[in-house]
Amino acid sequence: MLNRVLLGAATLAWAPMVASAQSAGDQNLQIHGFATQAFVYSNNNNYLGMDTSSGSTAWTEAAINVNDQVTSKLRAGVQLHYTRLGIFGGDGISVDWALGDYKINRWVGIRAGKVKMRWGLYNDTQDYDPGYLWSILPETIYGVDYRATDLSQLGVELYGRIPLAAGLGKLSYSGYYGDYFVATNDGIMESFKEQGINFSNTPWGKTPGFDLRWDTPVKGLTVGGSLMAYDAKGNLVNGTYVQPLAYWPAYYAKYDYKRLFLSGQYTKLIQYQTVAISGSIPSTSGIDNPAWFAMAGYRMSDRFQVGAYYTRLWEAPLPNSPTPEDYFHEWVASSRYDINSNFYAKIEGHYIDGNGIGYYGFDNPNGLKPRTGVLAAKLGFTF
């Protein structure tokens, strides 16, 4: 709690410095940040590692970044991020990204360091809450309790934007390769623990991937595809863990024109893992999870937005008589009001059918009910 208060105070304290930094003559140094505080209530199961059935304020996020445009072609920057989501995130502050960015020519740039991974519509921006109408992005694909592992990689990214022949739009690309580490204090690790898989070190692996998106000649329409691949290995307290290269393709489209916003994405995660526990025969298990969402938003005025989305995920192949653990279907209605250019408020209702993701045994000790309603409200500040 003390850390949260200190971080909030530090964020607010930076604001006047930003104003002076941005108005100071020829300085190219910039500082930006944000902080959000949420209240989440659910009528049945506890959701996302929080005690939501009692109403929870245990979701706080903040970030601060520094950018320096060293030359016209070279930029350097770092962003620190704090997430506290129920038992996840902890009190530590993580390095979200820290990179050098060199523009080789008008079509190619290279980033190196800890670099955000461009995957699907929102992976690289999903932890920037002020950028969204939504309080909670589709949990089926952008699980807020799982995201810490997939945000960045330690390596390089080649990126650029290429104009196509006249009238055919433009193509943006990103290809990356690097190391990643499984976040030790989010939902992925908690899920391992609840399966009896306890690591003695931080599991890590390699993650190659790419994203290709086409800004079509239709104004506001973008279509694209991504692939994130990753393997993992780690030591267990009583054995070893090996995960061969997993594949997570995404196909998406968005239409963003004037006041209307529409988007949709389909993904399919295919992943296998082998757990070898001393004295036992190694066991291999797999995940085959298709998921998709469709969302729509409308800007009623410069300050007020409304929207809704529907999303679903299921275990493939789905049994003839599936249980709620085999799927997750969710309807969401949301609104956001920008109080001024720095402060905003959001309120959002969720109706969840199934409990394939987002729930944990430690805070649902009496089992899960098949359906849950969730209300999420947020207050945020950004500069």
Add this chain to the structure above:
Amino acid sequence: MKKTLFIFLVSVAASVLAAHAQAQVVIIANSSIRDTTVPKADIRDVFTGASSNLKSGSHAVPVLLKSGSAHVEFLVLFIGRSDAFFQTNWKSLVFSGQASMPRTVDSEKAVVEYVETTPGAIGYILKTTPHDGVKTLSVQ
């Protein structure tokens, strides 16, 4: 019927005149920019962070106005979105490590000064604002 047609024609004429009357924003650039004519889509790309080069290959450094009629008209004519969307788009790039925020200044005079003295700089002002020392780009 004649009356309806007359009202329709007057409305169309008024709309056309209003559009011309509003088109008071010009794009200015530092003399290092090689282009003289720029597609509107390139202006949009540079000012939304999608690209940092113009058609000629010239590196472009955008400078923004904080507010005012030139800023509002620029957003309407070149970006087609509200200031809230414009700012959110830039901040999403900044917070994902893809770009730094363009310099933002308080007055058109400051835009002209910055563009005049900064290689690659490109900005927008009202046509009536004095802008000796910078080049004016023709937008297609």
